[in-house]
Amino acid sequence: MLTTLQNAYQYALENSDRVFTALQQHLLLVAVPLAIGLVVGLPLGWWSARSRLVSTVMLNTFNALRVIPSLAVLFLAVPFLGLSFWSAVLALTLLVMPPILISTDVAFRNISPAIREAATGMGMPPGDILKTVELPLALPVVIAGIKTATVEVIASATLAAFVGAGGLGAFIVLGFAVYDPAILLVGALPVALLALLAEVGLSAVQRAAQPPGVRQPL
Amino acid sequence: MAKLELQNLTKAYSRDIVPVKKLNLAVEDNEFLTLVGPSGCGKSTILRLIAGLDQPTEGRVMIGDRDVSPLPPGDRNIAMVFQSYALYPHMTVRDNVASGLKMRHLPAGDIQKRVQEVSGVLGLDPLLDRKPAKLSGGQRQRVALARALVRNPDVFLLDEPLSNLDALLREQVRADLKQIFEDQKSPIVYVTHDQTEAMTLSTKVAVLSEGHLQQLGHPHDIYKTPANRFVASFIGSPQMNLFPLSRSGNDVALGDFRLPLPGGVQAASVILGIRPEHLRLPQEGDAHIVSGNVFLVENLGMHDLVSLKVQGDPSLTLRALISADASWSKENLKLALPPESIHWFDGETEQRLK
Ligand SMILES: Nc1ncnc2c1ncn2[C@@H]1O[C@H](COP(=O)(O)OP(=O)(O)O)[C@@H](O)[C@H]1O
Ligand SMILES: [Mg+2]
Numbered sequence: 001m002l003t004t005l006q007n008a009y010q011y012a013l014e015n016s017d018r019v020f021t022a023l024q025q026h027l028l029l030v031a032v033p034l035a036i037g038l039v040v041g042l043p044l045g046w047w048s049a050r051s052r053l054v055s056t057v058m059l060n061t062f063n064a065l066r067v068i069p070s071l072a073v074l075f076l077a078v079p080f081l082g083l084s085f086w087s088a089v090l091a092l093t094l095l096v097m098p099p100i101l102i103s104t105d106v107a108f109r110n111i112s113p114a115i116r117e118a119a120t121g122m123g124m125p126p127g128d129i130l131k132t133v134e135l136p137l138a139l140p141v142v143i144a145g146i147k148t149a150t151v152e153v154i155a156s157a158t159l160a161a162f163v164g165a166g167g168l169g170a171f172i173v174l175g176f177a178v179y180d181p182a183i184l185l186v187g188a189l190p191v192a193l194l195a196l197l198a199e200v201g202l203s204a205v206q207r208a209a210q211p212p213g214v215r216q217p218l
Numbered sequence: 219m220a221k222l223e224l225q226n227l228t229k230a231y232s233r234d235i236v237p238v239k240k241l242n243l244a245v246e247d248n249e250f251l252t253l254v255g256p257s258g259c260g261k262s263t264i265l266r267l268i269a270g271l272d273q274p275t276e277g278r279v280m281i282g283d284r285d286v287s288p289l290p291p292g293d294r295n296i297a298m299v300f301q302s303y304a305l306y307p308h309m310t311v312r313d314n315v316a317s318g319l320k321m322r323h324l325p326a327g328d329i330q331k332r333v334q335e336v337s338g339v340l341g342l343d344p345l346l347d348r349k350p351a352k353l354s355g356g357q358r359q360r361v362a363l364a365r366a367l368v369r370n371p372d373v374f375l376l377d378e379p380l381s382n383l384d385a386l387l388r389e390q391v392r393a394d395l396k397q398i399f400e401d402q403k404s405p406i407v408y409v410t411h412d413q414t415e416a417m418t419l420s421t422k423v424a425v426l427s428e429g430h431l432q433q434l435g436h437p438h439d440i441y442k443t444p445a446n447r448f449v450a451s452f453i454g455s456p457q458m459n460l461f462p463l464s465r466s467g468n469d470v471a472l473g474d475f476r477l478p479l480p481g482g483v484q485a486a487s488v489i490l491g492i493r494p495e496h497l498r499l500p501q502e503g504d505a506h507i508v509s510g511n512v513f514l515v516e517n518l519g520m521h522d523l524v525s526l527k528v529q530g531d532p533s534l535t536l537r538a539l540i541s542a543d544a545s546w547s548k549e550n551l552k553l554a555l556p557p558e559s560i561h562w563f564d565g566e567t568e569q570r571l572k
Contacts, residue, residue, distance in 0.1 A: 112302075112304070114300060114302045114304040115304050115305075115306060115307075117271055117300075117304065118298065118300055118304035118305075118306075119306075119317075120271060120291050120292075121269045121270075121271055121291055121296065121298040121300075121375075122291075122296075122297060122298060122317070122318050122365070122366075122369070123291055123292040123293075123294065123295065123296065123318075123321060123369075124292065124317070124320075124321055125292050125321060128320070128321055132317070132320070133306055136308045137306075137307070137308055
């Protein structure tokens with residue numbers, strides 16, 4: 001085991017530029033789907049919290065999509081987008097959407113209507129209500145969803161190697177192909193580390209956003 | 219400062235649910251109007267219509283001489299206190315109170331000054347930096363009140379603000395409320411199902427039942443001359459004795475006892491009402507006396523609440539408040555009905571007979 005680790009370290013040093021490129025690709029494969037997921041998912045989640053119809057359609061659609069494994073989505077995208085970065089991005093975007101969407105929906109839905117009504121009754125304009133009342137109350141739960149999405153996408157971005165989109169998964173694929181656990185580790189270890197970092201970091205953000213004395217479900 | 223007027227106000231949620239029916243009401247400056255009625259009679263709906271949280275199906279809400287019905291809540295300059303308080307849980311007491319002013323874009327200094335004033339009046343100074351979760355029910359209630367007071371609104375709306383407090387605290391906060399609002403010029407509309415609150419706080423009481431205004435008047439007038447059977451039974455504690463009776467000639471029979479109807483009454487059947495506190499042990503010269511066997515005595519401290527079955531008709535139960543010092547026998551207790559304290563209502567329409 002120890003020698004495997006040493007070998008992995010050795011391999012990483014010798015191929016440091018390839019490792020570095022793969023890490024960059026991996027981070028891009030995390031950042032782009034996450035960014036799209038946030039830009040689309042946050043407003044959609046907010047909307048679906050206010051409308052029963054939107055919420056039914058949206059949550060059912062994404063829950064259905066969730067059933068399809070990421071790997072399958074990945075390969076389904078290939079005929080349209082080719083063996084490319086964008087195929088991977090499409091698959092990973094579909095992956096991050098449900099946690100972001102659902103947590104945003106839940107976060108806004110759980111705000112007591114009495115509080116929203118108090119603000120309205122006191123003459124607060126809708127924009128101010130969103131900014132000063134709803135957002136701060138929804139934030140901790142929304143961040144929890146973003147955390148789930150981030151950790152999932154970091155792990156799943158390894159699959160991008162199967163469609164030739166690179167990332168740290170490339171080492172894992174290679175490691176399997178040549179039966180060398182050291183190479184496999186060069187891919188797997190940084191992925192695990194990244195996921196752990198995201199989990200710890202975003203948990204801290206989530207706690208900071210949680211106002212003391214306010215309990216939110218989830 | 220402005221007068222609040224409801225004109226022909228109607229709200230229908232569906233064809234069968236019409237909690238407010240053609241309501242006409244006016245509340246002037248310096249007036250404290252209480253809407254009182256049983257749960258579900260449409261009180262909260264009326265407040266929501268005034269605040270603009272709901273749109274009326276028909277009719278108008280006027281503040282001053284302005285029809286505010288088409289305006290959003292933000293343009294009505296109203297302050298509201300809710301039964302659940304609905305404080306913002308993520309804000310300190312200070313920010314909760316200041317939130318009522320933020321949208322006016324006042325200089326920060328002015329806002330702070332106003333918050334200080336109000337928090338001084340309500341004794342919130344030591345709590346200003348706490349979050350609502352760290353406050354007791356009574357304290358939260360005061361913060362909700364402060365958030366409304368700080369606005370200097372054209373109209374105050376309060377929806378059962380005391381009902382989440384325990385009995386002891388409720389009495390104390392009720393007295394505080396009365397003092398605080400005595401200094402306010404703007405019209406106040408206060409909703410409660412508790413008639414004691416209605417009687418003690420208001421300059422004017424509107425009794426509601428099933429969306430209809432039953433009576434509007436000074437608390438004393440409502441107590442003294444209830445407009446119909448519903449008001450008679452709803453206002454006053456213990457409840458008024460009410461007996462539906464059929465007439466024979468110019469008399470009615472209450473068990474074995476005959477009581478003359480007041481002159482000019484045409485109704486074929488009537489309802490006789492008398493408050494427990496107006497029945498008394500007979501004295502020299504009392505004309506109308508009934509008697510019966512006492513089957514229940516409830517000690518209320520200063521008084522005993524005595525229930526007896528009227529002689530001649532055991533289905534008639536009469537309840538009387540008798541001074542705890544008085545001596546009387548349980549067997550065949552005699553009680554006088556002072557004629558000026560008897561209320562007569564039409565047996566059909568249940569309206570007061572004059
Ligand atoms: N949004 C709504 N949709 C349908 N019915 C409602 C709605 N709000 C209130 N109601 C009904 O209107 C009636 C009056 O309610 P409310 O004004 O809250 O009564 P109160 O405050 O006097 O207890 C009740 O029967 C209630 O069920
Ligand atoms: Mg109510």
